[in-house]
Amino acid sequence: MDTIAAISTAPGRAAVAVVRVSGPEVPVIIERLFGSSLPPREPVLRWLRDPESDDKVDQVLVTHFPAPRSYTGEEMLEISCHGGSLAPQLALSAVHAAGARQAERGEFTRRAYLNGKLDLLQAEAILDIVDGRSAAGHRAALHQLDRGLSRRIEELREALVRCEALLVYEIDFPEEDEGPVSPEAVADAARDVLGRIDRLLETAAQGELVREGALVVIAGRPNAGKSSLFNALCGVERAIVTEEPGTTRDAVEAVVSLDGFPFRLVDTAGLREARGTVERIGIEVARRYLANADVVLFCAEAGRPLTEEERGFIEGVDADSIVLVRTKSDLVDRDAPAGPAPGARDGEVIVSTPKGVGLGQLRDRLVAAVFAGLASSRVETPLVTRERHGRELRRARSEVTDFLAARERRVAPEVAATHLRAAGVALEEMLGVIAPDDLLARVFSEFCIGK
Numbered sequence: 001m002d003t004i005a006a007i008s009t010a011p012g013r014a015a016v017a018v019v020r021v022s023g024p025e026v027p028v029i030i031e032r033l034f035g036s037s038l039p040p041r042e043p044v045l046r047w048l049r050d051p052e053s054d055d056k057v058d059q060v061l062v063t064h065f066p067a068p069r070s071y072t073g074e075e076m077l078e079i080s081c082h083g084g085s086l087a088p089q090l091a092l093s094a095v096h097a098a099g100a101r102q103a104e105r106g107e108f109t110r111r112a113y114l115n116g117k118l119d120l121l122q123a124e125a126i127l128d129i130v131d132g133r134s135a136a137g138h139r140a141a142l143h144q145l146d147r148g149l150s151r152r153i154e155e156l157r158e159a160l161v162r163c164e165a166l167l168v169y170e171i172d173f174p175e176e177d178e179g180p181v182s183p184e185a186v187a188d189a190a191r192d193v194l195g196r197i198d199r200l201l202e203t204a205a206q207g208e209l210v211r212e213g214a215l216v217v218i219a220g221r222p223n224a225g226k227s228s229l230f231n232a233l234c235g236v237e238r239a240i241v242t243e244e245p246g247t248t249r250d251a252v253e254a255v256v257s258l259d260g261f262p263f264r265l266v267d268t269a270g271l272r273e274a275r276g277t278v279e280r281i282g283i284e285v286a287r288r289y290l291a292n293a294d295v296v297l298f299c300a301e302a303g304r305p306l307t308e309e310e311r312g313f314i315e316g317v318d319a320d321s322i323v324l325v326r327t328k329s330d331l332v333d334r335d336a337p338a339g340p341a342p343g344a345r346d347g348e349v350i351v352s353t354p355k356g357v358g359l360g361q362l363r364d365r366l367v368a369a370v371f372a373g374l375a376s377s378r379v380e381t382p383l384v385t386r387e388r389h390g391r392e393l394r395r396a397r398s399e400v401t402d403f404l405a406a407r408e409r410r411v412a413p414e415v416a417a418t419h420l421r422a423a424g425v426a427l428e429e430m431l432g433v434i435a436p437d438d439l440l441a442r443v444f445s446e447f448c449i450g451k
């Protein structure tokens with residue numbers, strides 16, 4: 001292992017930036033930069049000097065973390081220098097001149113993983129914390145960093161090993177009719193594992209949405225008040241609003257946190273017979289978003305019955321949830337009949353954007369529609385938040401199912417047991433106990449430099 005260095009903080013104007021250095025050369029690099037060694041794990045104020053010219057580079061706070069008690073498990077140095085566009089670059093150049101090379105994406109965390117400081121699920125949790133944009137996503141990632149999911153996977157792996165152990169007698173004494181463990185007990189143990197995998201897999205749909213945000217598409221006729229609603233939910237004027245129908249032509253997307261849950265809100269072009277090429281394309285884009293929506297907010301002005309076309313549209317929507325939003329309620333008499341009940345599965349919400357009416361209720365409705373279970377439960381349960389986790393769990397599941405089928409067919413126990421071992425391998429890859437190079441490359445390529 002060579003010694004790597006990178007700026008770990010984001011670029012731009014800031015009071016402080018951090019340069020991280022990790023690898024066996026760190027003690028030598030410290031001597032070269034500061035002229036002496038540093039006390040372990042104690043931040044000290046020093047002048048950082050360029051090792052070639054001996055010029056002052058910056059006044060910094062430095063901490064030496066001797067191996068193995070550091071983030072990566074290696075010798076590490078953390079330099080807190082002044083922020084901004086120049087100081088951190090100069091500090092980094094000095095570190096390079098002292099003998100470190102530039103770190104690659106995620107290389108610090110990769111080393112931490114390789115040195116057993118964290119497992120692959122924890123490494124992914126760190127990525128989620130840094131990329132996180134909602135309180136719920138943050139909570140889930142912290143739980144994962146705390147090994148919530150790792151422990152569940154380890155328990156499953158142990159259960160598989162116990163299940164395999166139950167077969168030992170049958171393997172050693174194949175002639176006996178009935179050993180101390182009945183075939184039924186073995187099948188029960190395998191079914192128990194299956195049940196536990198299923199309970200984890202059940203969290204996958206919501207877990208992935210917690211990490212990525214639920215797709216909420218705002219649709220409706222031109223001028224229905226879609227962009228106004230979009231802006232109100234974003235809390236900023238993102239989309240253009242005019243009294244002219246056909247204002248929005250392209251989809252406008254924003255990631256927002258509503259009551260602590262992540263949503264990807266999309267404002268779309270009004271649905272009607274297009275008047276021109278641009279509008280036609282805009283409507284096609286809207287339809288494409290609609291096909292992938294988790295929730296559709298269908299906007300129609302309050303106080304008027306829905307048109308045939310609108311009703312047809314609502315019936316044709318394939319999303320899990322569709323909420324009819326009655327817009328511009330300030331323009332109608334409060335007691336005016338809202339018109340015939342629509343086919344919206346999740347009822348209707350009456351809003352007025354200038355008056356701020358109904359927005360809280362709409363937020364509640366969105367959270368309930370997507371994150372129902374999570375919003376109400378206070379208990380922390382591990383969530384399956386990535387496609388990769390779901391894939392490994394399904395692989396494990398199918399091996400256990402094959403094991404049960406093999407037992408039904410009275411396949412030789414040592415042969416049936418290979419399925420249990422294969423299930424174990426899937427779980428080990430999920431944890432990163434075994435990790436093929438391409439898997440590691442994929443996980444760590446998502447990181448940024450300095451992490």
Ligand SMILES: Nc1nc2c(ncn2[C@@H]2O[C@H](COP(=O)(O)OP(=O)(O)OP(=O)(O)O)[C@@H](O)[C@H]2O)c(=O)[nH]1
Pocket residue numbers: 220221222223224225226227228229240241242243244245246247248249268269270271327328329330331351352353354355
């Ligand atoms: N009084 C009142 N006017 C509103 C409300 N919401 C929107 N409007 C007005 O309705 C007009 C159309 O609003 P938009 O938000 O641009 O409607 P849209 O559905 O995005 O329209 P297109 O992009 O053309 O499809 C604008 O003049 C808004 O100011 C509301 O709650 N109350």
Ligand SMILES: [Mg+2]
Pocket residue numbers: 226227228239240241247248267268
């Ligand atoms: Mg619009």
